Amino acid sequence: MREDSKYWIALSMINGVGIVLTRSLLQEFKSVEDIFKAPKKNLAQVEGIGTKNAEAIANFEDWNLVEKEIAKIEKLGIKLFTFKDAGFPKSLYRTYNPPPLLYVKGNILEQDVLSIAIVGSRLPDRYGRACGNGGHDCKRACPRY
Numbered sequence: 001m002r003e004d005s006k007y008w009i010a011l012s013m014i015n016g017v018g019i020v021l022t023r024s025l026l027q028e029f030k031s032v033e034d035i036f037k038a039p040k041k042n043l044a045q046v047e048g049i050g051t052k053n054a055e056a057i058a059n060f061e062d063w064n065l066v067e068k069e070i071a072k073i074e075k076l077g078i079k080l081f082t083f084k085d086a087g088f089p090k091s092l093y094r095t096y097n098p099p100p101l102l103y104v105k106g107n108i109l110e111q112d113v114l115s116i117a118i119v120g121s122r123l124p125d126r127y128g129r130a131c132g133n134g135g136h137d138c139k140r141a142c143p144r145y
Contacts, residue, residue: 080103
């Protein structure tokens with residue numbers, strides 16, 4: 001597992017800091033670890049972060065929850081990819097606002113370039129559940145699979 005995985009996971013757990021703000025933070029700070037070491041004042045100056053999100057990052061204390069997540073990831077044989085990793089799917093990277101962190105069970109193969117994946121929240125809202133529709137729309141769109 002990546003040495004900085006705990007910081008990527010922690011950042012993904014902060015309410016209000018999503019894909020766009022993660023990118024903004026990474027443009028200002030050298031690494032995801034540096035984001036957590038930065039003073040609140042510097043965090044708040046990043047476009048879109050503001051005082052509330054800067055405080056949430058600077059005061060993050062759920063490291064036990066992060067460690068539990070890492071233990072679960074390792075137990076289940078899941079791989080973590082960030083959008084900065086060479087193993088991050090190129091077709092996903094080229095989408096509008098790709099997720100900064102991707103959990104992968106199994107392997108990503110060259111022939112997967114023609115595959116379909118549903119990437120989303122582990123806690124979808126009603127709209128997300130309706131759109132996901134249990135993969136039934138994907139099955140109808142690709143009947144031979």
